[in-house]
Amino acid sequence: MTSSGRFGYSSHFIASCLTVVVACMIVMWCPMAFSASNDFIVVDVLFGEPIPLEAMLDDLATVKIIYLGEIHTITRHHRIQTELLRRLASKGVKLAFGMEMFSEEQQTALDRWQNGRAGFRELVKDLGEEKWTNLKDYQSLITTARKLGVPIVALNAPDDLVRKVARDGLNGLTESERALVPPGVTEINPQYARLLRMRLKVHKAFKHRALDNIIIAQCVRDATMARALVRFLDSAEGGSRTMLVIAGSGHMNYGFGIPERVEALRSLPHRIAILSESGELVLSEFEKKHSVPVEIRHEELRFIRAPIADYLLLKALKKKDAVPHNNGIPGRTAARRPSN
16 A cells, blocks of 8 residues: 655654654743744744744745644634734735635635625535534634635545545545546555554544555545645646645644645645644544544654654643643544544
8 A cells, every 4th residue: 555765755854853842841831932912932843943923924935835734623723824824915925725624626616705795604504514514713714815815725625535435445436536536646655654543543433444545535635635736836826826725734744645745746845834732622522432542652753754844833731731632642533534
């Protein structure tokens, strides 16, 4: 299932996981490092130091793609995303806004809403809220993009297609369904596959299942989003724009997922910024029911010889003894998707 050699790291190699730990300790020990206007600090992972938000924005303004990794249900993340969108636009960056939350077949509905005067409620009704149950959390972000004239680009693969791949593999697809899958989707970085196998243990439904098809389903999402992103940037409308990509951190951390797939299609300057969980993730009763405790220790991640991102947007832990779900117990589960 896996192959090596095709995918290289597009981020810098010189930082280690220890840098991230040090950065987190800085946030825990130095609350005065937070700016007056923001409830987070920015850490340049390569320097291993907190920096002014404006310094990060100046750097982001120089690249073609900005990957911003989130946890979908944390309200703070959406507030910060909206602020970054506004701040980048105010610096004169001509933006496009790529979103994991919408699949490619929803682009027509998005365009209709962006070019009209309908309210957000009408957009949700048109899209079908059952496809993404917390769309309201993105209301400020999406309406801000419309006000600023920033085109919203639907990136994701259809949910039904991904579920079918997760269940039956690529061989279970019809000819028309196979045509929707980007070529090379089974060429997977072995380190990414290893990381996914560690994280997917949180899903109770996967406990007694082989994970090969689940990992390919995740890669169908990654590859589809990468293809949609590159297609837009290669278009007449997108050629002069910088793409701000909003997706779950698992689709971009360590340069895996979307960035790696984009790099295989076209080499474009980019940065990865990830928002911290900081103990704020609260699992729903449904998620608790369908998850099992999983612990991933620092030592187990040392096989990844690349930084998790270029920038971390960090907040102190919500509770003194809190353990972020991405690194400890019980881990995060998402009922609709193979991985966050």
